[in-house]
Amino acid sequence: MTPTHRVYNFAAGPAVLPVPVLEEIQRDLLALPGVGMSVLEISHRSRACESILAQAEANIRVLAGIPDHYRVLFLQGGASLQFSMVPMNFLSPGSTADYIDAGSWAGKAIEEAEKVGRVNIAASTRSDSYARIPAQSELRLSNGAAYVHMTSNNTIEGTQFKRLPEIGSAPLVSDTSSDMFSRPIEISRHGLIYAGAQKNMGPAGVTLVIIPDSPGGKVIEAP
Amino acid sequence: MTPTHRVYNFAAGPAVLPVPVLEEIQRDLLALPGVGMSVLEISHRSRACESILAQAEANIRVLAGIPDHYRVLFLQGGASLQFSMVPMNFLSPGSTADYIDAGSWAGKAIEEAEKVGRVNIAASTRSDSYARIPAQSELRLSNGAAYVHMTSNNTIEGTQFKRLPEIGSAPLVSDTSSDMFSRPIEISRHGLIYAGAQKNMGPAGVTLVIIPDSPGGKVIEAP
Numbered sequence: 001m002t003p004t005h006r007v008y009n010f011a012a013g014p015a016v017l018p019v020p021v022l023e024e025i026q027r028d029l030l031a032l033p034g035v036g037m038s039v040l041e042i043s044h045r046s047r048a049c050e051s052i053l054a055q056a057e058a059n060i061r062v063l064a065g066i067p068d069h070y071r072v073l074f075l076q077g078g079a080s081l082q083f084s085m086v087p088m089n090f091l092s093p094g095s096t097a098d099y100i101d102a103g104s105w106a107g108k109a110i111e112e113a114e115k116v117g118r119v120n121i122a123a124s125t126r127s128d129s130y131a132r133i134p135a136q137s138e139l140r141l142s143n144g145a146a147y148v149h150m151t152s153n154n155t156i157e158g159t160q161f162k163r164l165p166e167i168g169s170a171p172l173v174s175d176t177s178s179d180m181f182s183r184p185i186e187i188s189r190h191g192l193i194y195a196g197a198q199k200n201m202g203p204a205g206v207t208l209v210i211i212p213d214s215p216g217g218k219v220i221e222a223p
Numbered sequence: 224m225t226p227t228h229r230v231y232n233f234a235a236g237p238a239v240l241p242v243p244v245l246e247e248i249q250r251d252l253l254a255l256p257g258v259g260m261s262v263l264e265i266s267h268r269s270r271a272c273e274s275i276l277a278q279a280e281a282n283i284r285v286l287a288g289i290p291d292h293y294r295v296l297f298l299q300g301g302a303s304l305q306f307s308m309v310p311m312n313f314l315s316p317g318s319t320a321d322y323i324d325a326g327s328w329a330g331k332a333i334e335e336a337e338k339v340g341r342v343n344i345a346a347s348t349r350s351d352s353y354a355r356i357p358a359q360s361e362l363r364l365s366n367g368a369a370y371v372h373m374t375s376n377n378t379i380e381g382t383q384f385k386r387l388p389e390i391g392s393a394p395l396v397s398d399t400s401s402d403m404f405s406r407p408i409e410i411s412r413h414g415l416i417y418a419g420a421q422k423n424m425g426p427a428g429v430t431l432v433i434i435p436d437s438p439g440g441k442v443i444e445a446p
Contacts, residue, residue, distance in 0.1 A: 011266070031230075036230030037229065044237075076300055
């Protein structure tokens with residue numbers, strides 16, 4: 001196999017990158033045009049880096065149809081860190097978060113949330129080996145839940161929410177790691193969306209978080 | 224300026240990378256030899272990725288002279304996350320951590336530690352605009368401190384510890400971001416060492432943590 005021989009990669013993730021993207025990275029690897037340093041050498045606080053991030057955010061906003069009143073964050077720690085960050089930020093003492101337990105990753109998210117606060121399993125298909133998504137009629141939602149958490153696509157089990165569940169007024173939090181950029185996502189129905197980049201978007205190491213301006217995590221409908 | 228024109232880069236950090244290193248990354252960017260996928264496409268759990276990490280760890284162990292009973296961790300969140308992780312892991316309720324306040328980054332580490340537990344400023348040169356490192360005779364250390372924290376090199380102020388302070392039996396925790404790999408560091412005198420990669424070692428995004436096997440953070444002398 002020659003160094004540039006590329007195999008056919010059928011893995012569910014990490015994402016295969018388009019060859020022209022890899023070729024552009026390769027071409028500019030020694031020096032970004034107009035900068036004269038490698039992207040591996042520039043400061044994360046430099047104008048060059050800020051401009052790369054701003055362009056990435058702008059592209060993501062167009063591609064995912066993100067309303068202006070939602071922020072786009074690039075975080076570390078993987079989607080798994082969001083399993084903890086979401087309850088640490090939004091599950092205050094005395095309140096309850098509803099979790100839809102429809103796959104292995106949802107199960108892991110629940111484990112972390114239970115370390116932080118009170119969790120209600122609104123529905124679970126664990127006893128069916130997660131072979132299906134719970135029906136709307138199975139959901140047992142809490143009154144005044146801090147949020148409702150779901151995993152939109154379960155590549156381990158091969159199941160996927162075809163539409164968002166009806167959950168009333170609680171903010172909907174979705175782990176869309178295996179859906180992001182593969183189909184339209186109704187951003188404005190969400191209080192928070194997170195997605196590890198390595199599944200559908202790019203290299204492991206960054207997690208995309210999409211969150212409305214309002215700090216309480218309540219969904220603000222676009223005017 | 225042509226795309227591959229490289230400027231002279233005199234910044235104190237991030238690190239300038241050797242051109243042969245950049246050229247090797249460039250050469251293999253479309254497909255790692257024997258793997259057939261780009262390093263940007265392989266799973267962080269794949270054998271190829273594990274082998275890269277193992278080689279990086281082995282190189283670091285040789286370069287920094289790390290004893291076998293110390294672990295080498297690659298973490299995210301920057302050295303700044305260690306400002307929080309260190310007290311969250313080692314500053315238990317009722318105990319005190321000693322901080323040597325000898326530069327801007329030490330000040331930031333103190334701010335974060337104070338959110339977690341009790342901090343004793345063992346010495347400070349803040350009122351001298353951090354123009355010097357405190358003398359050994361100025362250190363006011365606590366009895367039974369959970370650890371003593373220092374920043375070994377302050378590139379903002381241009382000051383550097385020429386030798387490690389004498390601190391008795393408490394574990395020494397050093398932020399060596401601006402010293403790592405630039406001079407020998409007495410690893411075995413430390414209970415924990417951390418260093419953001421972007422300053423002396425490589426691209427921003429990873430933090431090197433060197434920590435002895437013993438979970439309490441107590442220094443174990445090599446036999």
